Amino acid sequence: MSLGHITAEQLQDALEAQRSNGFRLGTNLLIKGYLEEEDLARFLSEQMGLPSVDRIETVGADVRQRVPADIAQLRVVFPLGMAEDRLLLAMADPSDKDAVAEVEACARCRVKIVVAPELVVSNAIWKQYRITPDPETADLWTEDFSIGPPEHETWQMDQTV
Secondary structure (H helix, E strand, O other): OOOOOOOHHHHHHHHHHHHHHOOOHHHHHHHOOOOOHHHHHHHHHHHHOOOEEOOOOOOOHHHHOOOOHHHHHHHOEEEEEEEOOEEEEEEOOOOOHHHHHHHHHHHOOEEEEEEOOHHHHHHHHHHHOOOOOOOOOHHHHOOOOOOOOOOOEOOOOOOOO
């Protein structure tokens, strides 16, 4: 699948921004307004063969407690809920096996990975763990990329995992 929604010039602009700010390409495409969260989530889902979310609802403290705030922030992961005996975990980088192992150790259970754009996960972390973003990049994270009713969601809480 290609992103199809962006031009070659927009892609080049986002790649230049990535080189200067170090954020993921998808994050730069969102920041610059070239893509919507649901388009990026759909692309990541298809590219990685994983379910995706483009919004993260507020979760209870019992769910958040399974992943300490410092680990969530460091690994850019967010716990979504429990399904059977697995923790549903939104990740900006599902290929990070060390993050998965660390979360499984903290949560004391296996995880089911769901891919989500970095801005969606980061905003959920800051809002729901009540962590203040780094002052140098806080202006990039002011948009509400994480809380609200999902407009597009390829994964649902009641879906079999």
